[in-house]
Amino acid sequence: MFFGAAMEDKKVNEERIPRNFITDIIDEDLKEGRVTNIATRFPPEPNGYLHIGHAKSICLNFGLARDYNGTCNLRFDDTNPVKEDLEYIRSIERDVKWLGFSWSGEVRHSSDYFDRLYGYALELINKGLAYVDELSPEEIREYRGTLKEPGRDSPYRYRSVEENLALFEKMKNGGFEEGKACLRAKIDMSSPFICMRDPVIYRVRFASHALTGDKWCIYPMYDFTHCISDAIEGITHSICTLEFQDNRRLYDWVLDHISIEARPHQYEMSRLNLEYSLTSKRKLNLLVEKGLVDGWDDPRLTTISGLRRRGYTPASIREFCRRIGVTKQENTVEMSALETCVRDDLNTKAPRALAVLHPIKLVIDNFGEDGVTVDKVTVPNHPEKEDLGSRELSLSKELFIDAADFREQANKQYKRLKLGYEVRLRHAYIVKAVSCEKDENGNVTCVHVEAVPNSIGTDVEGHKPKGVIHWVNANDCYRGQVCLYGRLFKVPNPGAEEDFLACVDENSKEIIKDAALESSLKNAKVGDSFQFEREGYFCVESKDFVEGAPVFNLTVALRDNKKTQA
Ligand code: ATP
Ligand code: MG
Numbered sequence: 001m002f003f004g005a006a007m008e009d010k011k012v013n014e015e016r017i018p019r020n021f022i023t024d025i026i027d028e029d030l031k032e033g034r035v036t037n038i039a040t041r042f043p044p045e046p047n048g049y050l051h052i053g054h055a056k057s058i059c060l061n062f063g064l065a066r067d068y069n070g071t072c073n074l075r076f077d078d079t080n081p082v083k084e085d086l087e088y089i090r091s092i093e094r095d096v097k098w099l100g101f102s103w104s105g106e107v108r109h110s111s112d113y114f115d116r117l118y119g120y121a122l123e124l125i126n127k128g129l130a131y132v133d134e135l136s137p138e139e140i141r142e143y144r145g146t147l148k149e150p151g152r153d154s155p156y157r158y159r160s161v162e163e164n165l166a167l168f169e170k171m172k173n174g175g176f177e178e179g180k181a182c183l184r185a186k187i188d189m190s191s192p193f194i195c196m197r198d199p200v201i202y203r204v205r206f207a208s209h210a211l212t213g214d215k216w217c218i219y220p221m222y223d224f225t226h227c228i229s230d231a232i233e234g235i236t237h238s239i240c241t242l243e244f245q246d247n248r249r250l251y252d253w254v255l256d257h258i259s260i261e262a263r264p265h266q267y268e269m270s271r272l273n274l275e276y277s278l279t280s281k282r283k284l285n286l287l288v289e290k291g292l293v294d295g296w297d298d299p300r301l302t303t304i305s306g307l308r309r310r311g312y313t314p315a316s317i318r319e320f321c322r323r324i325g326v327t328k329q330e331n332t333v334e335m336s337a338l339e340t341c342v343r344d345d346l347n348t349k350a351p352r353a354l355a356v357l358h359p360i361k362l363v364i365d366n367f368g369e370d371g372v373t374v375d376k377v378t379v380p381n382h383p384e385k386e387d388l389g390s391r392e393l394s395l396s397k398e399l400f401i402d403a404a405d406f407r408e409q410a411n412k413q414y415k416r417l418k419l420g421y422e423v424r425l426r427h428a429y430i431v432k433a434v435s436c437e438k439d440e441n442g443n444v445t446c447v448h449v450e451a452v453p454n455s456i457g458t459d460v461e462g463h464k465p466k467g468v469i470h471w472v473n474a475n476d477c478y479r480g481q482v483c484l485y486g487r488l489f490k491v492p493n494p495g496a497e498e499d500f501l502a503c504v505d506e507n508s509k510e511i512i513k514d515a516a517l518e519s520s521l522k523n524a525k526v527g528d529s530f531q532f533e534r535e536g537y538f539c540v541e542s543k544d545f546v547e548g549a550p551v552f553n554l555t556v557a558l559r560d561n562k563k564t565q566a
Helices: 005-014 021-031 052-067 086-098 110-126 137-144 161-172 222-232 247-257 281-289 304-310 314-324 335-349 519-523
Strands: 039-042 071-076 130-133 182-185 200-204 218-220 237-241 265-269 359-364 376-380 390-394 398-402 422-425 430-438 444-451 477-485 509-518 529-532 536-540 552-557
Touching: 005 314, 021 052, 021 237, 021 265, 039 052, 039 237, 052 071, 052 086, 052 237, 052 304, 052 314, 071 086, 071 110, 086 304, 110 130, 110 161, 110 182, 110 200, 110 218, 110 222, 110 247, 130 161, 161 182, 161 200, 182 247, 200 222, 222 237, 222 247, 247 265, 304 552, 314 335, 335 529, 335 536, 335 552, 359 509, 477 519, 509 519, 529 552
Parallel strands: 039 071, 237 265, 359 444, 477 552
Antiparallel strands: 130 182, 182 200, 200 218, 359 398, 376 390, 422 430, 430 444, 477 509, 529 536, 536 552
16 A cells, blocks of 8 residues: 555666676676677576575666666576476566566576577587586586596597487487486586586486476576577676676587577676575575475565565665675675665655554543543654644543553663653653552553643643653554564574574564554555554565454564564
């Protein structure tokens, strides 16, 4: 409701990527006439949901296309039929759109090019640059050598072109079991770059592919597929992460040796690592499979879908990507950097509301007496944004306040309600605590106060309340569920732990079943976000949403240091 697609789209088009080493390269390429139109691509492997690391790549690739009036393709790198799934494809498309971007033309797939890739493999064989190897995968690894030792030639390396063509045909026709034969590029077994030591470019896999079904039982490898797909699509700047730096040699080698005109170039940037989160689909998948989280969109995950369910806005994620920038330096970004972005965005957009998370009764003993008869106040939805309108809050003799906002005794630092002292009820009366009631365990259940007559919206001489606390009307509020989230992991770098699953903090989710929320919140819809004053930003939980009975998820606390976990 508050984050309409139209508003987002407009903004994304106004944004600009801050200058970085890739924009420098592009500017130079344009100036020198090496390229005229910028074409980028975002190439996810559909083996999981997208995470915040992918957002960095999306913002860069789609952002460059926007900034240079170019194009950006969405291409599924679907060369591994075993791990891929239509559910992932749909979620990735949705996440890219949600972030505010649109790809050029149809969605592409590496598998769209399987016929052409096969043709290029034949070309390499015909040129004596590829051979069918019958070493086992273990032997191939052994023959490959190490960083210190050169590799050794496979005994199958010097087969004739005819023999290779026949064997590759046999591979394609299902004549080899998995692992019994593969196609390798014939490059250099003593190259200092291990990826150049006759890399495997095709392997046998008897698996149905999500799109090509059972047409193929041989599948091209990433390094062979990616550069050719880029060339087929006319990509000019192919951006990946630093792990692929060495593979750039192979990227170029393949394109140098096949008949294809277009000449894309690969550039590497550092990947995003974010504290307290995992940026590996494989590891995220394990968390989901083991049931340690509530699906890929668990609000504690920094998947795009988890962040969405948590109440992050697309604009806040894009802003985060803008702030972290694009470099070649590996580093780890603090979680607070991401949180600051959503806080900044919601601060300007989210209407305010009153919500008492741990309610205790507050009884205004003199309610109904002279000067204490107001039972309705009209309050602005946002302190600075008049266009967000106003709403009515009802008052009665019985209110709820948060248990943490009352103490019988406290020192001067305690700016909330204590016996004998005054506070202002937000948007309402100044009240003075006169007594309290407790249960058998000594917990305060009810506070009695005297309201200062005629003190709504105005100072009253002789009364200097020390602080402001929030409240809701006990007789007219929505008793609903609120979920508080902390960090999913107990350690800042779970990915580096031997057993990251053991680092999951079981207390990272707290469900408050019976919060007392101002009555208007009952009508909140999926997509709505609010600032619960003095608490934080909350959104409506999208999962199992019931009209008239929304559940609220904590997006982020108001301040960095504020502990919202009980
Ligand atoms: P994962 O390990 O999560 O599967 P990946 O790199 O294998 O990551 P892909 O689906 O192949 O995932 O990634 C699609 C694009 O997103 C690639 O261009 C990749 O470089 C980029 N990308 C993935 N993770 C990050 C990250 N942490 N930071 C920046 N870019 C990333
Ligand atoms: Mg991958």
